[in-house]
Amino acid sequence: MGIKLKRLIAAAIGMSLMLVPAFASASLTPNFTQTINAGSLSADIYQSDDSTPVASPAVAFAAQNYSFQCKTSTATLGDANNKLNVTNLASGINTWNIAIAATGGQTSTWTAGSNHYKFNDATGSGCTNGQMTVDPSVATLTDDCNSTCAANDATVSKGSSSAFVSGTTNSITLMSDSAGTAWEGYLTGISLSQKIPALTPSGSYSLGMTITLTNT
Amino acid sequence: MRIINRILSTALVVVLLAVPEFASAINYGGIGGRPANPVPGNPRTESIFIYTLKPGQQATDGVRIQNNTTKEQTVTLDAVDSEIASGGNFTCKQAVEQKHDVGSWIQLESSSVTVPANSSQVVPFTVTVPNNANISVGEHDGCVTLQAASQTATPSDKSGIVLSFRSAIRVVVTIPGKIVKKLSIHSVTVTSGRGSTYQINSKIANDGNVSLDTTVSVGLQSVLGSSAPLTKKGTSPILPRNTTALNYAVKRPFWGGLYRAHVVATYNSNPTTGLGQDQTKDSRSIVKDSAIFFAVPEPPALVIELLALAIVIGGVYWLIARRRQSRHIKRHWTSYTVKKGETLQSVAERHNVSWRKIAQVNKLKPPYQLRKGDTLKLPASKE
Numbered sequence: 001m002g003i004k005l006k007r008l009i010a011a012a013i014g015m016s017l018m019l020v021p022a023f024a025s026a027s028l029t030p031n032f033t034q035t036i037n038a039g040s041l042s043a044d045i046y047q048s049d050d051s052t053p054v055a056s057p058a059v060a061f062a063a064q065n066y067s068f069q070c071k072t073s074t075a076t077l078g079d080a081n082n083k084l085n086v087t088n089l090a091s092g093i094n095t096w097n098i099a100i101a102a103t104g105g106q107t108s109t110w111t112a113g114s115n116h117y118k119f120n121d122a123t124g125s126g127c128t129n130g131q132m133t134v135d136p137s138v139a140t141l142t143d144d145c146n147s148t149c150a151a152n153d154a155t156v157s158k159g160s161s162s163a164f165v166s167g168t169t170n171s172i173t174l175m176s177d178s179a180g181t182a183w184e185g186y187l188t189g190i191s192l193s194q195k196i197p198a199l200t201p202s203g204s205y206s207l208g209m210t211i212t213l214t215n216t
Numbered sequence: 217m218r219i220i221n222r223i224l225s226t227a228l229v230v231v232l233l234a235v236p237e238f239a240s241a242i243n244y245g246g247i248g249g250r251p252a253n254p255v256p257g258n259p260r261t262e263s264i265f266i267y268t269l270k271p272g273q274q275a276t277d278g279v280r281i282q283n284n285t286t287k288e289q290t291v292t293l294d295a296v297d298s299e300i301a302s303g304g305n306f307t308c309k310q311a312v313e314q315k316h317d318v319g320s321w322i323q324l325e326s327s328s329v330t331v332p333a334n335s336s337q338v339v340p341f342t343v344t345v346p347n348n349a350n351i352s353v354g355e356h357d358g359c360v361t362l363q364a365a366s367q368t369a370t371p372s373d374k375s376g377i378v379l380s381f382r383s384a385i386r387v388v389v390t391i392p393g394k395i396v397k398k399l400s401i402h403s404v405t406v407t408s409g410r411g412s413t414y415q416i417n418s419k420i421a422n423d424g425n426v427s428l429d430t431t432v433s434v435g436l437q438s439v440l441g442s443s444a445p446l447t448k449k450g451t452s453p454i455l456p457r458n459t460t461a462l463n464y465a466v467k468r469p470f471w472g473g474l475y476r477a478h479v480v481a482t483y484n485s486n487p488t489t490g491l492g493q494d495q496t497k498d499s500r501s502i503v504k505d506s507a508i509f510f511a512v513p514e515p516p517a518l519v520i521e522l523l524a525l526a527i528v529i530g531g532v533y534w535l536i537a538r539r540r541q542s543r544h545i546k547r548h549w550t551s552y553t554v555k556k557g558e559t560l561q562s563v564a565e566r567h568n569v570s571w572r573k574i575a576q577v578n579k580l581k582p583p584y585q586l587r588k589g590d591t592l593k594l595p596a597s598k599e
Contacts, residue, residue, distance in 0.1 A: 077377075099301040105309075162303075171302070173305045212384055213383050215249075215384065
């Protein structure tokens with residue numbers, strides 16, 4: 001390429017570089033905007049990374065054999081890969097309570113095809129028709145935030161052990177917060193225990209349950 | 217080619233410098249909801265819905281659904297009655313359950329809404345109290361619930377417990393009339409907590425007809441008088457005609473001892489002050505203590521206390537032994553006159569007693585010289 005052309009291009013580049021800053025300072029001052037959207041109070045089951053929701057979370061109970069005796073099957077709600085997480089980053093004071101109940105209401109049952117047994121019948125210490133006990137008090141409550149919101153740990157508490165009783169105890173408290181300030185954390189190791197009546201037919205039983213996080 | 221590269225580079229620089237806007241957003245939490253029209257001066261209405269309506273009256277409002285996820289979310293809304301969960305806590309009935317109270321008073325403009333990622337949407341609703349003279353005066357509670365499609369599960373193809381999630385916002389409708397505010401502390405007990413803590417368990421009963429936002433302060437008070445100041449543990453809603461269990465952890469006293477748990481519950485006692493309005497005036501405090509219990513000291517304190525106890529016991533034992541010895545000497549030792557040429561050693565040998573004991577009892581000082589005619593106390597027989 002000719003020397004003249006090279007010089008011409010270099011001059012053009014030089015002029016561009018000199019003109020653009022002037023142009024920017026005159027009328028194209030970069031604006032940096034940072035939007036912080038309003039936070040929310042929410043709950044979900046998270047994977048071990050503490051941010052990815054688990055798709056279709058389920059809790060499996062230990063299998064029991066067909067028996068002439070009433071059996072007790074146990075399970076754990078919340079582990080290292082399925083953390084019951086609550087995030088309270090909504091502005092203001094938001095006292096909250098998180099509870100578990102049968103999605104279909106107190107008439108729900110454990111179902112496998114046409115076979116059923118109950119989760120909320122106290123007759124015969126739960127053995128006559130089936131009863132589930134939930135014990136959040138043995139669970140581990142862990143905060144998942146920095147030292148600022150960890151200071152709010154003291155007002156977050158676990159629920160006490162309770163059994164479902166139709167018409168009396170339809171929802172069981174897992175966790176609650178009486179201060180309502182910013183906090184994030186999770187519960188693992190909630191103990192579940194289900195009394196299975198004698199001679200319950202074999203099958204893969206399921207029960208839909210809903211965890212409700214209520215702003216109180 | 218080089219020419220083209222240089223031109224393109226220049227053009228790129230110009231373009232970059234010409235772009236004036238850099239924008240980003242920070243988002244917190246998942247999917248949640250909150251009142252769209254909080255009442256100025258009532259901070260509680262930023263998180264729950266609060267109305268005072270007579271039978272036949274109506275209120276119009278909206279719920280703001282916040283989607284702080286990175287995906288568009290379809291959210292199902294519903295209005296349901298409230299119920300009490302274990303421990304006396306507020307929660308909401310399920311969508312399939314029949315609505316008898318506030319759940320039936322709320323009409324949502326839409327039962328489903330799609331909210332783009334990182335944005336919010338308002339769904340209007342009305343609350344209409346039936347024109348029915350039988351509706352009781354006082355507080356009625358319900359919920360507006362939100363459930364994202366991604367948080368809904370069906371059990372048909374799974375075994376075990378199949379979990380769904382939903383958020384809910386409490387709706388408080390007060391029917392005006394004779395409002396009764398009456399709180400009492402049913403019981404206070406103390407149990408062992410995790411680590412170096414005790415758990416103070418209180419049951420607080422609301423025998424009135426409206427909920428009371430109650431500030432609870434707890435602490436351990438020594439029976440001997442000195443105690444740490446009470447710690448404010450937050451404000452909890454105690455629902456009407458309900459007993460709520462509130463449990464708080466407190467640090468174990470370092471030195472241990474006899475203590476009782478002290479609980480103070482403070483609430484606004486003015487029947488004309490509504491939920492969330494100025495709670496600082498007309499506040500009333502009720503107090504209850506637990507039974508006296510023995511607080512185990514922390515391990516370092518226990519070691520110190522045991523050492524001190526050992527020293528005290530040892531000292532008492534030494535004093536008693538010494539006193540016994542004095543009494544024995546007084547009863548059984550007799551006076552003896554030292555003869556010429558006798559030494560402490562020779563006197564001790566003759567009387568079958570150690571020379572040290574003779575020196576101790578007679579308070580003799582070194583070099584323990586004896587003179588003829590000195591009087592000594594000596595045992596009557598060998599010891």
